[in-house]
Amino acid sequence: MPVEEIFERLKLFLEKNIGSSVCVRSHDDSLLRRVRDVIGHLTKEYLIFEEPSIDDVREAEQFLFTASSDDVKAALFHRFERSSIEAINAFLKTLEEPPVYSLIVLTCVKFRDLPQTVRSRVKVFDLFVPEDFYNGLREKIPIEPDLILSLCKADFDVAAHVKEKGVVAEQVQFEPSSFFSIFKVERFGPEGKIKALLMLNDLFKRFANGEIDDKKFAEIYTNSIEQTKKIDLNQALVQISSLCEVLLEYNGVKDLSVYKWFNSVLKNKLLNFNGQLTLANLLIKLRRSAKR
Missing domain, CATH: 3.40.50.300 (P-loop containing nucleotide triphosphate hydrolases)
Structure with missing residues (x-):
């Protein structure tokens, strides 16, 4: 249909x-x-x-x-x-x-x-939207098709973008300056969502593989805070939390308390919260979820 x-x-x-x-x-x-x-x-x-x-x-x-x-x-x-x-x-x-x-x-x-x-x-x-619509998108996604299809199913704006323009085949790595630069734009659109999700997936994999020890984790957080001085951190955290929910579901994380925490950020998006503390908790929850 x-x-x-x-x-x-x-x-x-x-x-x-x-x-x-x-x-x-x-x-x-x-x-x-x-x-x-x-x-x-x-x-x-x-x-x-x-x-x-x-x-x-x-x-x-x-x-x-x-x-x-x-x-x-x-x-x-x-x-x-x-x-x-x-x-x-x-x-x-x-x-x-x-x-x-x-x-x-x-x-x-x-x-x-x-x-x-x-x-x-x-x-x-x-x-x-019928499942065959999403199945038809697969040929337009040359990189991490299952992950990006999960995002399409959670965000129809992304699905419509992929249907029209496809996805650029580009491997990305999580690095604070490049990651948070995505959120400097006035409108966080489908291309930004796809790129940010791929970066978060890279970070999740590195957590899961034990590539990031406590010292490296602290460096990532410190560098991230420095980069967020140039953006609206709270608004970015709302977007990141939504992407994290997609990422965790895709990776089979079943801890309901983790999803409740991300949902609390989404529900309180119009309220003031401590952005730096929330970012720290977000990274901690990604790390712990990846290690389970």
């Missing part, structure tokens, strides 16, 4: 459920971000909220319950499972009985993290 057909199916699903609350779920955050484009083809009157707060919920309700100059009004709540419980509870009545001319769309990666009170109030659409 062509990817365009997947979004056309979603458009038809949303059109049929105007006056309802729906949840679009997928394991791929970047795929879910394309839901806004589908909504944009349905109506000109829509609002988008990222990991909505209780103030966002109140703004959405005020918006939805005013008359529409278009056929429909829509409110999109991206990653609703990351909302506070106060925001979720405040929105339950509207979820259950939205205005007849409105459309409420939640997106989520972890549907089970939504309270049952939400799950019971929404109609569900599973947004996924």
